[in-house]
Every structure is written in C-alpha cells, then in structure tokens.
Amino acid sequence: xxxxxxxxxxxxxxxxxxxTVVLALCIALVGVLPTAVDGLLELYRTxxxxxxxxxxxxxxxxxxxxxxxxxxxxxxxxxxxxxxxxVAIEAGESGHGVPIPIHLKGSVNGNPLVGTTxxxxxxxxxxxxxxxxxxxxxxxxxxxxVAKELGIDVGGSIATDVHKLHDLAGSYPxxxxxxxVLSRTGTxxxxxxFVSLQTSWVVSGExxxxxxxxxxxxxxLVLENQSNHITANAAVVEAVEVTPENEDSFHPHGDPDxxxxxxxxxxxxxxxxxxxxxxxxxxxxxxxxxxxxxxxRELLAVVMRAKAILxxxxxxxxVATVLLLGLIVTLDVKVREREVQTLERIGAPRGFVxxxxxxxxxxxxxxxxxxxxxxxxxxxxxxxxxxxLLP
Amino acid sequence: MRGxxxxxxxxxxxxxxxxxxxxxxxxDIGAGEKVAITGPSGCxxxxxxxxxxxxxxxxxxxxxxxxxxxxxxxxxxxxxFRRDNIGxxxxxxxxxxxxxxxxxxxxxxxxxxxxxxxxxxxxxxERSRRCGIEQLLHRKPRALSQGERQRAAVCRALMNSxxxxxxxxxxxxxxxxxxxxxxxxxxxxxxxxxxxxVVVTHDSTILDGFDRVVDLVGEAS
Numbered sequence: 001x002x003x004x005x006x007x008x009x010x011x012x013x014x015x016x017x018x019x020t021v022v023l024a025l026c027i028a029l030v031g032v033l034p035t036a037v038d039g040l041l042e043l044y045r046t047x048x049x050x051x052x053x054x055x056x057x058x059x060x061x062x063x064x065x066x067x068x069x070x071x072x073x074x075x076x077x078x079x080x081x082x083x084x085x086x087v088a089i090e091a092g093e094s095g096h097g098v099p100i101p102i103h104l105k106g107s108v109n110g111n112p113l114v115g116t117t118x119x120x121x122x123x124x125x126x127x128x129x130x131x132x133x134x135x136x137x138x139x140x141x142x143x144x145x146v147a148k149e150l151g152i153d154v155g156g157s158i159a160t161d162v163h164k165l166h167d168l169a170g171s172y173p174x175x176x177x178x179x180x181v182l183s184r185t186g187t188x189x190x191x192x193x194f195v196s197l198q199t200s201w202v203v204s205g206e207x208x209x210x211x212x213x214x215x216x217x218x219x220x221l222v223l224e225n226q227s228n229h230i231t232a233n234a235a236v237v238e239a240v241e242v243t244p245e246n247e248d249s250f251h252p253h254g255d256p257d258x259x260x261x262x263x264x265x266x267x268x269x270x271x272x273x274x275x276x277x278x279x280x281x282x283x284x285x286x287x288x289x290x291x292x293x294x295x296x297r298e299l300l301a302v303v304m305r306a307k308a309i310l311x312x313x314x315x316x317x318x319v320a321t322v323l324l325l326g327l328i329v330t331l332d333v334k335v336r337e338r339e340v341q342t343l344e345r346i347g348a349p350r351g352f353v354x355x356x357x358x359x360x361x362x363x364x365x366x367x368x369x370x371x372x373x374x375x376x377x378x379x380x381x382x383x384x385x386x387x388x389l390l391p
Numbered sequence: 392m393r394g395x396x397x398x399x400x401x402x403x404x405x406x407x408x409x410x411x412x413x414x415x416x417x418x419d420i421g422a423g424e425k426v427a428i429t430g431p432s433g434c435x436x437x438x439x440x441x442x443x444x445x446x447x448x449x450x451x452x453x454x455x456x457x458x459x460x461x462x463x464x465x466x467x468x469x470x471x472f473r474r475d476n477i478g479x480x481x482x483x484x485x486x487x488x489x490x491x492x493x494x495x496x497x498x499x500x501x502x503x504x505x506x507x508x509x510x511x512x513x514x515x516x517e518r519s520r521r522c523g524i525e526q527l528l529h530r531k532p533r534a535l536s537q538g539e540r541q542r543a544a545v546c547r548a549l550m551n552s553x554x555x556x557x558x559x560x561x562x563x564x565x566x567x568x569x570x571x572x573x574x575x576x577x578x579x580x581x582x583x584x585x586x587x588x589v590v591v592t593h594d595s596t597i598l599d600g601f602d603r604v605v606d607l608v609g610e611a612s
C-alpha cells in the first residue's frame with residue numbers, strides 16, 4: 001500500500017463521514033461483547049485463581065463444595081451446615097499449620113461481616129491504611145471499598161444489619177467501632193468488614209449480653225430458674241452496644257468450643273502438613289476438606305461451557321455482519337462506479353481500485369476494532385474496578 | 392517535446408456480439424496536429440477515442456500511437472502507456488468529488504504510486520495560473536462552476552506532460568463562451584508542449600482553430 005493510495009482512501013472515508021462512522025460503529029458494537037466477555041472472564045479467572053492459589057486447603061461441613069469455596073474465599077453466599085470451632089483448635093494443636101476459622105453470618109449495609117482471628121491479617125498479608133486489626137469485642141476493620149462507600153473511618157461507628165426483624169427470640173443489630181481501614185487489595189477483602197469471631201457470634205446470636213437478671217425482682221422475665229442457670233424470655237433487653245460496663249456480660253450458652261464456624265482456612269506449614277491435615281479431615285465424616293484450585297477449575301469449567309454458547313452466538317453475529325458489510329461494499333462500488341471508471345480511464349494500474357477499496361475497508365475495520373477494544377476495556381473497568389466491583 | 396502521431400487501420404470494435412460494429416477504415420493524425428472528429432450520435436466517435444487511448448481493445452485492426460501498437464500491448468502496459476503519454480478530458484469532467492482540485496491534478500502521478508516532485512508542483516502552479524484556477528486549487532470540485540471544473544480537468548490531463556491529448560466532447564456541458572475558452576486553453580497548452588490534440592465533438596460551432604476535421608460518417612462504414 002503506497003502513500004498516495006492511503007491518502008486517497010482517507011480522503012474518501014472522510015468525505016463520506018456518516019457512512020464511515022456507521023460502519024466503524026457497527027464493527028465496534030459487534031466486537032465489543034465477545035471482547036469484553038473474554039477480558040472479564042480472564043480477569044475473573046486470574047483473580048479467582050490468585051485467591052485459590054493462596055488458600056489451597058479449606059475445610060467445612062459436607063455439602064456443596066463450590067458453595068463452600070465461594071463462601072470461604074470470596075465471602076459470597078451461605079453454607080448449609082457449620083462445623084464446631086474445636087475442629088480449628090485441634091488442627092492448630094496438631095502443629096501442621098495455622099487454622100483460620102471464618103464465621104460469615106452477619107452483614108454491614110449489605111457487605112459481608114467476616115468473623116475471624118488475627119491470623120487472617122498475617123495470612124493474607126493485609127496492610128492497614130489507618131488503625132489496627134480488631135482486638136476486642138465489637139471492634140471492626142473495614143475493607144477499603146466498604147469504608148469508602150460508607151464514608152466511614154477509624155473512630156466512627158456503624159450498626160450491623162438486622163436479618164431477623166420479626167424474630168421473637170430477639171435478634172438485634174450490634175454497634176461496631178471502626179478500629180481500622182484496610183489498604184486496597186483488589187480482592188474480596190475490599191468488600192468485607194472484619195471482626196473477631198466473638199463479635200460475629202454476638203451478631204448471629206450465639207453469644208449475647210444483657211442486664212443481670214435477679215429472679216426475685218425480674219420474675220416476669222424468668223422462664224426457668226435452676227440452681228446455676230436462669231432461662232429468661234425474649235423480653236430481656238439485650239445489649240446492642242459493647243461498653244466497658246457490659247463487656248463482661250457477653251457469654252455463650254453451651255460449650256464455647258462447640259460454637260460454629262462456617263469454614264476453616266488452613267495455612268499449612270508445608271505440603272506434608274497440608275497432606276496430613278487433609279487426610280485427617282477426610283477421615284471425619286462430619287468434615288469436608290476441599291482443594292481450592294481443583295474446585296475453582298471445576299467451577300470455571302461450567303462457566304466456560306456457558307461461554308462456548310456465547311462464543312458460538314458471537315461468531316454467528318460476526319458472520320452475519322461480515323456478510324452485511326460485503327453487501328454494503330458491493331453496493332458502495334456500484335454507487336462509486338463513476339469514480340472507479342475515472343480512475344480506470346486515467347490509467348489506474350491493474351488491481352489499483354480493488355486495493356484502494358480494500359484499504360478503505362481495512363481502515364474502517366481497524367478503527368472499528370480499536371473502538372471495540374476501547375469500549376470493551378471501558379466495560380471491563382466499569383465492571384471490575386468501577387462501581388460494579390466483582391470479586 | 393514533440394507530439395505523438397496516431398494511426399488507425401481497418402479498426403473494428405464490437406461492444407456486444409450481434410450488435411452493429413464500429414468500423415474505421417483508415418485514419419492518420421500527424422504529430423502536433425489538432426484534429427476534430429465529428430459525426431452524428433452513435434457513429435462511434437467515443438469508441439474510436441477509447442480505442443486510441445487503449446481504454447477499449449479493438450476487435451480487429453491496428454491502432455498505433457507514436458511508435459507503439461496499442462492493440463498489441465497488454466492490459467497493464469496499455470494502462471501505463473495511458474498514464475505516461477495520454478491526457479484525457481471528458482464531457483462530464485470526471486473529477487473525484489472527495490479530493491480537491493490540486494489532488495485531482497495529481498491523480499495521474501499518484502496512480503503511478505509516487506508523490507509529485509517539486510518540479511511537478513511548480514508546473515501545476517504555473518499551469519493552474521494559465522488555466523485561471525490558481526485560487527481554486529484547494530477547493531472541492533463541487534464548489535466550482537462547470538467551466539472551472541473543465542479547466543481543472545484540463546489541468547489534470549496535462550499533468551503528465553502528454554504527447555497526445557484526447558478530449559471527448561469537452562465543451563458538451565458548457566455554454567458557448569466557456570466552451571470556447573476551454574478549447575483555447577487546450578490549444579494554447581498543446582502549442583506550448585507540441586502535443587497532438589484529438590477532440591471528439593458534434594458541435595460544429597467550435598471547429599475553428601483545428602488543423603483538420605474528420606467526419607466519422609465519411610470514415611466509418
């Protein structure tokens with residue numbers, strides 16, 4: 001392609017601005033969906049894989065393995081059953097790794113409230129922009145995106161969401177004190193609110209605090225009075241804020257080691273430790289260990305099957321568009337018959353006109369393609385890093 | 392530079408099988424001569440011009456321009472010969488609407504796959520001044536009057552310094568004054584370069600100034 005030919009092609013395209021813009025837009029719009037879907041899937045795959053790679057072993061209760069994966073690593077969805085905290089204690093005592101229990105039941109303004117231990121901070125190498133990881137009851141560290149969305153900072157406070165508004169047994173929001181804000185990680189941690197396990201149990205009702213009941217004075221609140229145990233009804237006013245005065249009143253009912261966790265992340269010392277713990281969990285029928293990467297691959301395989309259908313659809317649209325473009329170009333040649341005839345008469349070399357038309361089409365396709373990539377990138381940014389942040 | 396002679400012998404051209412063919416028994420045009428070819432509509436004036444230019448290939452017969460047998464050249468060679476040696480002017484001007492007058496004038500050079508040299512740019516300025524379109528070089532053809540367009544077309548036809556100028560009804564779309572002006576311009580340029588001029592026309596009022604008038608009815612069978 002020579003300079004003069006390129007110039008002639010550009011002059012023709014700029015002369016027929018509307019036609020050129022419409023054609024480029026058509027190509028861009030046809031290309032943007034498959035390009036954006038490909039880009040988004042790749043981004044998801046990378047992000048999900050990075051999270052799964054850093055968390056190779058997860059244990060939870062038997063049930064859906066993919067639900068457990070999504071729940072434990074990405075703080076989404078729920079698990080049908082929970083496991084007792086003592087599983088984590090025993091795993092820790094084995095000396096093969098650090099168990100990090102996760103209790104995911106509550107939420108703050110729709111964002112997951114993650115009850116865990118301080119080991120989580122070390123395990124994920126979390127850095128705090130301000131403040132510190134929660135140390136006491138009702139203290140919370142906010143993911144960067146949640147903090148920004150809620151306009152909250154260290155020193156502030158916010159209540160957890162009420163999930164069981166009409167629960168007669170009583171389910172109350174807990175006022176959280178913001179003690180830290182995490183730096184941005186580009187992971188689900190950005191969307192989460194981290195508290196201690198005890199705080200999470202308070203929110204889910206496993207632990208509660210209330211005014212001391214005197215069976216003599218508060219007889220209307222007492223359902224059953226045994227020598228060492230008083231059962232009160234739901235009229236007892238539960239504490240919705242942890243204060244120095246009521247801090248000691250928070251207590252579980254029953255065995256503290258039996259308090260539930262929804263999953264346990266295992267930070268194994270080495271491969272051998274991971275293998276020993278995995279086989280130990282497998283022997284226990286009440287537990288289900290999962291290999292995060294294997295589960296993730298299976299999950300992505302399902303997504304890829306769905307994508308194959310989308311790809312086939314995109315291919316059909318592209319073929320239809322190419323046929324339509326071919327028709328438009330053919331009609332365009334008819335419309336430009338005089339121009340073609342003039343060039344031929346003046347002495348245009350053999351094939352010059354065909355090359356000129358091809359150059360024009362190539363420029364339009366390139367512009368459409370570039371526009372398509374630009375729009376796809378914008379869409380990916382919008383979905384991945386913009387207002388629609390996904391895990 | 393001398394003009395190219397033209398020789399046509401026993402030319403026959405048939406557009407469609409079964410249709411009456413165009414026939415020219417014999418036509419010799421000397422180098423530097425200015426010849427008008429006249430005749431009624433449909434007698435084959437434009438076909439003859441296209442055969443001389445190598446746009447059409449005769450079914451039989453010989454067409455020689457200068458030393459070249461046009462009818463024996465390959466398609467690519469005919470195109471190159473046309474680009475290098477022949478300046479064409481058409482009734483409907485045939486300027487490209489999407490490029491300006493200057494770029495239209497450069498078309499024969501661009502079709503050669505090269506940019507105009509400094510010398511060629513100077514020649515264009517000089518010629519456009521003589522053609523009276525120096526101020527119009529950056530305008531698109533649609534912004535010009537009919538007469539200005541034909542002068543721009545003449546300017547383009549002369550861009551490759553042709554030895555043979557072929558014009559097909561160059562005054563057909565112009566009023567008599569503009570038509571005369573364009574023809575005078577063509578003759579002046581031909582006088583300057585020594586080029587041979589062959590003009591096809593059915594307008595008997597513009598025949599003054601030609602060295603010879605060939606009536607195709609008399610020539611064609």
